[in-house]
Amino acid sequence: GAVVSQHPSRVICKSGTSVKIECRSLDFQATTMFWYRQFPKQSLMLMATSNEGSKATYEQGVEKDKFLINHASLTLSTLTVTSAHPEDSSFYICSAARGTGELFFGEGSRLTVL
Amino acid sequence: AQSVTQPDIHITVSEGASLELRCNYSYGATPYLFWYVQSPGQGLQLLLKYFSGDTLVQGIKGFEAEFKRSQSSFNLRKPSVHWSDAAEYFCAVGANSGYSTLTFGKGTMLLVSP
Numbered sequence: 715g716a717v718v719s720q721h722p723s724r725v726i727c728k729s730g731t732s733v734k735i736e737c738r739s740l741d742f743q744a745t746t747m748f749w750y751r752q753f754p755k756q757s758l759m760l761m762a763t764s765n766e767g768s769k770a771t772y773e774q775g776v777e778k779d780k781f782l783i784n785h786a787s788l789t790l791s792t793l794t795v796t797s798a799h800p801e802d803s804s805f806y807i808c809s810a811a812r813g814t815g816e817l818f819f820g821e822g823s824r825l826t827v828l
Numbered sequence: 829a830q831s832v833t834q835p836d837i838h839i840t841v842s843e844g845a846s847l848e849l850r851c852n853y854s855y856g857a858t859p860y861l862f863w864y865v866q867s868p869g870q871g872l873q874l875l876l877k878y879f880s881g882d883t884l885v886q887g888i889k890g891f892e893a894e895f896k897r898s899q900s901s902f903n904l905r906k907p908s909v910h911w912s913d914a915a916e917y918f919c920a921v922g923a924n925s926g927y928s929t930l931t932f933g934k935g936t937m938l939l940v941s942p
Contacts, residue, residue: 720871755837755934757933758872809871817874817930822871
């Protein structure tokens with residue numbers, strides 16, 4: 715099946731620094747990718763929809779300046795957590811929509827901010 | 829607004845026993861329903877989906893789910909659980925088949941005992 719890969723799978727950073735997470739669709743082109751945040755024992759919360767070549771669409775309550783999303787190519791979307799704080803620690807998951815509309819999820823990236 | 833309720837946070841099943849994971853949804857129109865499985869540290873994998881037609885849908889890994897409109901439910905079942913089925917299971921509802929409007933439940937953690 716289609717593969718979506720995230721990198722890094724785990725990252726630890728100091729408070730105040732920025733962290734970039736990559737999401738790649740390895741065997742198909744994805745005009746649309748999605749970024750989710752998952753808290754422990756909670757469901758996935760959609761943060762934003764990333765559209766290739768245009769600005770991302772953020773869900774209500776998600777800070778655009780805190781979570782920068784770039785979808786510069788049909789196979790890569792990046793999420794940058796700027797000026798990270800401990801409350802930004804979470805599991806971030808991306809998904810990519812293939813032409814059929816079916817979603818394929820990445821493995822997730824666990825961010826820990828000290 | 830659409831919502832999904834998975835009433836069971838944890839379920840423990842003996843290997844070889846049958847399994848039923850509950851999912852109730854709230855949506856004003858005809859829902860598109862999904863079940864995903866997430867292994868530890870992994871992304872989500874689609875088990876099965878219901879868009880229309882036969883209300884009993886078959887998925888991968890021997891799973892099936894039944895859509896019951898009168899009960900607003902989409903319970904996941906498996907006749908005989910294997911130890912490798914231990915994972916977290918998410919039910920999701922969408923407004924269309926394009927997956928972009930998915931709302932996830934909080935998940936049910938399945939534990940399999942010897």
